Amino acid sequence: MAYLTTQAGQPVLILKEGTARRRGREAQRNNIMAARIIAEVLRSTLGPRGMDKMLIDSLGDITITNDGATILDEIEVEHPAAKMMVEVAKTQDDMVGDGTTTAVVLAGELLKRAEELLDQNIHPTVIVSGYRKAVQKAIEVLDKIGVEIDLENREILKKIALTSMASKAVGAAKEHLAEIAIDAVKQIVEERGGKKVADIDYIQIIKKEGKSLFDTQLVNGIIIDKEVVHAGMPKRIENAKIALLDCPLEVEKTEFNAEIRIRDPTQMKAFLDQETQMLKEMVQKIKAAGANVVFCQKGIDDMAQHFMAKEGILAVRRVKQSDMEKLARATGGRIVTNLDDLKPEDLGSAGLVEERKIGDDKMVFVEKCKNPRSVAILIRAGLERMVDEAERAMHDALSVISDVIERNKIVAGGGAVEAEIAKHLRDYATRVGGREQLAIEAFADSIEIVPKTLAENAGLEPIDILVELRTAHGKTDGYFMGVDVYSGKIVDMREKGVIEPVSVKEQAIKSAAEAASMILRIDDVIAASKPKEEEKGPEKYGGEEEEY
Numbered sequence: 001m002a003y004l005t006t007q008a009g010q011p012v013l014i015l016k017e018g019t020a021r022r023r024g025r026e027a028q029r030n031n032i033m034a035a036r037i038i039a040e041v042l043r044s045t046l047g048p049r050g051m052d053k054m055l056i057d058s059l060g061d062i063t064i065t066n067d068g069a070t071i072l073d074e075i076e077v078e079h080p081a082a083k084m085m086v087e088v089a090k091t092q093d094d095m096v097g098d099g100t101t102t103a104v105v106l107a108g109e110l111l112k113r114a115e116e117l118l119d120q121n122i123h124p125t126v127i128v129s130g131y132r133k134a135v136q137k138a139i140e141v142l143d144k145i146g147v148e149i150d151l152e153n154r155e156i157l158k159k160i161a162l163t164s165m166a167s168k169a170v171g172a173a174k175e176h177l178a179e180i181a182i183d184a185v186k187q188i189v190e191e192r193g194g195k196k197v198a199d200i201d202y203i204q205i206i207k208k209e210g211k212s213l214f215d216t217q218l219v220n221g222i223i224i225d226k227e228v229v230h231a232g233m234p235k236r237i238e239n240a241k242i243a244l245l246d247c248p249l250e251v252e253k254t255e256f257n258a259e260i261r262i263r264d265p266t267q268m269k270a271f272l273d274q275e276t277q278m279l280k281e282m283v284q285k286i287k288a289a290g291a292n293v294v295f296c297q298k299g300i301d302d303m304a305q306h307f308m309a310k311e312g313i314l315a316v317r318r319v320k321q322s323d324m325e326k327l328a329r330a331t332g333g334r335i336v337t338n339l340d341d342l343k344p345e346d347l348g349s350a351g352l353v354e355e356r357k358i359g360d361d362k363m364v365f366v367e368k369c370k371n372p373r374s375v376a377i378l379i380r381a382g383l384e385r386m387v388d389e390a391e392r393a394m395h396d397a398l399s400v401i402s403d404v405i406e407r408n409k410i411v412a413g414g415g416a417v418e419a420e421i422a423k424h425l426r427d428y429a430t431r432v433g434g435r436e437q438l439a440i441e442a443f444a445d446s447i448e449i450v451p452k453t454l455a456e457n458a459g460l461e462p463i464d465i466l467v468e469l470r471t472a473h474g475k476t477d478g479y480f481m482g483v484d485v486y487s488g489k490i491v492d493m494r495e496k497g498v499i500e501p502v503s504v505k506e507q508a509i510k511s512a513a514e515a516a517s518m519i520l521r522i523d524d525v526i527a528a529s530k531p532k533e534e535e536k537g538p539e540k541y542g543g544e545e546e547e548y
Helices: 025-043 068-074 080-095 100-119 124-145 154-165 171-188 265-289 302-311 321-331 384-406 416-432 434-447 449-457 462-473 502-520
Strands: 003-005 011-013 020-023 053-056 062-065 190-192 195-197 203-209 217-219 222-224 236-245 293-296 314-316 348-358 361-367 375-381 410-412 481-484 489-492 499-501 524-527
Touching: 020 025, 025 068, 025 080, 025 100, 025 502, 025 524, 053 068, 062 068, 062 384, 068 080, 068 100, 080 100, 080 502, 100 124, 100 434, 100 449, 100 502, 124 416, 124 434, 124 502, 154 171, 154 384, 154 499, 171 203, 171 217, 171 375, 171 384, 195 384, 203 222, 203 384, 222 321, 222 375, 236 321, 265 302, 321 348, 321 361, 375 384, 384 499, 384 502, 410 416, 410 502, 416 434, 416 449, 416 462, 416 481, 434 449, 449 462, 449 481, 462 481, 462 489, 499 502
Parallel strands: 203 375, 236 293, 293 314
Antiparallel strands: 003 011, 020 524, 053 062, 190 195, 217 375, 222 361, 236 348, 348 361, 410 499, 481 489
């Protein structure tokens, strides 16, 4: 309703004409339904037996994946509450890189249980308060049952990587990709303020179709997706001394209009010779510093290319800033913004710099770096779709390994940790009492959606599995017991090698609860009317049949 009525029956317009308004239970129902639909879309993708989605965008490009963040990023969501669920997946992906589907499915289930409580006339604020207490308790439980691991033990790191890739369609190549992920993350770990930091942004991922997933390789250095600028330059240099330049190797044009009056041809020649001389001096400065490879962020003049080729210098131009930073970390060089400042100690070094043809493209490989703080992974696969899916699998594997290095605690997967949290929450709820007890119990029921969905997706009977799981967790040492989707039995997931970082589960619970709480607190939706598009047609422009 966009207006009020006075006692005399006179309407008073408050909101703009055409504004739609929903309030009370209707607004809540609509928001909850929209968010739950998003969760239902993702539910069937959870776990190693989950199915994939085929997404076709407006241009006809196809994406085949079961990665929660990718699915929600590709589908164009209109409803504002559904958009909040997309943000949950995005936050989860940005923070820990894995567990996006879990976060969204849990948020959907929290809203479903909250709707049942709303029907019992329990106020949304009470539900939100109960959920908040449940989250704090869940994080306490996670911290208590989390187990520290030996970070030098490759087998455990490999199991963590394989668990994150279990649902991806990379098949038999999982082990190969996991080994690469471990080597890559270990190479970029650094100490900051007494803490270990593994920023996976320093791992460059390059995708190229062709060969197979088993030809995916780790390069101890960086791959630049450009070719050598001049045909006369060497294509391979060993023991490279690398200059990283953030200045153009060109004679800069003046910013204002300059006029040069030349009266005879000798002056013209002197003018051109001066320009050539300036470029020659630039190349001489590079040569004098001892560089035989140049990576330039800006342009390189044709004449400068010619002089570099004569000196036997390999050069690449217009390198991305992010790649320049990675090159500096990998080669130990320093990015120089003024050629006059280029000194031998600013140069980076690499065992080999070589231009190679990968598929149809030429790329420059900077490899065999001594102790690179930035590395590259070249992903190969026969299909473009498979290359993309392999990249997503690699991203998840890199993320979970970096998570566990930064916070050394793991829990069992396969619904084990969720069942344990649910058990503790039910005990805790009775101690809290009151109406909040119902909300905490609803949270406990909601978190069991993970083992329930894993069982459903594997074609098992979810009720039977949940009963068996609760029985197993009733024992004092049962907190590693989870659903083995292949045998359909409740087994020790740690022995099965299904383990996940605590930080992934913690973030999923926090994100899901925050999104559910925010949607529950909305009781009024006021949507402004969209402006009508101006009529367009031949008559508007005065013509009748003319094409514009």
